[in-house]
Amino acid sequence: xxxxxKLAIERSEDLIETAKDDFKLGHLLASVNRCYYAxxxxxxxxxxxxxxxxxxxxxxxxxxxxxxxxTGVVPEKYGRNPSELMNDRQDADYDLESDFTKExxxxxxxxxxxxxxxxxxxxxxx
Numbered sequence: 001x002x003x004x005x006k007l008a009i010e011r012s013e014d015l016i017e018t019a020k021d022d023f024k025l026g027h028l029l030a031s032v033n034r035c036y037y038a039x040x041x042x043x044x045x046x047x048x049x050x051x052x053x054x055x056x057x058x059x060x061x062x063x064x065x066x067x068x069x070x071t072g073v074v075p076e077k078y079g080r081n082p083s084e085l086m087n088d089r090q091d092a093d094y095d096l097e098s099d100f101t102k103e104x105x106x107x108x109x110x111x112x113x114x115x116x117x118x119x120x121x122x123x124x125x126x
Contacts (some may be wrong), residue, residue, distance in 0.1 A: 005123065008045040012038045012116055019109050028105045029092040035108040036089035042112075042119050046074070049126040057086065073126070078115050085112075 019034035040057065043064040047054060050067065054060050061083065069079030085108065091098035 002048065004048050005045055008041045008048060009116075009120060009123070012041040012045070012119075015041065016109070016113050016116060019112070023102075023105055023109060028100050028102065029098065031105050032088050032092040032100060032108060035105075035112045036085050038112050039085055039115060042115055045119055045123070046126055049123065061086065068126075074118070078118065 015034045015038035019031045019038065022028075022031040022034060040060060043060050044054070046068055047060065047063055052063060052067070054063050064074075065079055068074040069076060088100070088108070092100070
């Protein structure tokens with residue numbers, strides 16, 4: 001496995017664990033942030049696999065959708081939530097009035113962890 005891909009997956013794993021730790025401590029906004037960045041690195045991982053190096057958040061989201069979701073290579077469910085997760089992260093980081101329930105944040109953690117599993121199980125196919 002390419003070293004960039006390995007490092008990106010490891011970063012995603014670390015971010016998901018941090019999201020879980022933040023959740024347990026009641027730091028829901030931090031957990032939302034960590035879920036988003038875990039997703040961001042997983043999407044970049046798949047782009048790295050195709051030698052595509054996009055740095056901007058919108059660029060990653062657009063290229064990931066174009067190459068993996070719209071083509072059916074990655075199930076639609078993993079392409080539906082990124083915009084929502086991106087908006088949630090921006091609210092968590094920049095909106096003083098943002099508020100998330102424990103259930104909403106747990107769902108974000110579960111979904112991101114599921115996407116991690118999908119990427120790890122299928123990385124060699126990409």
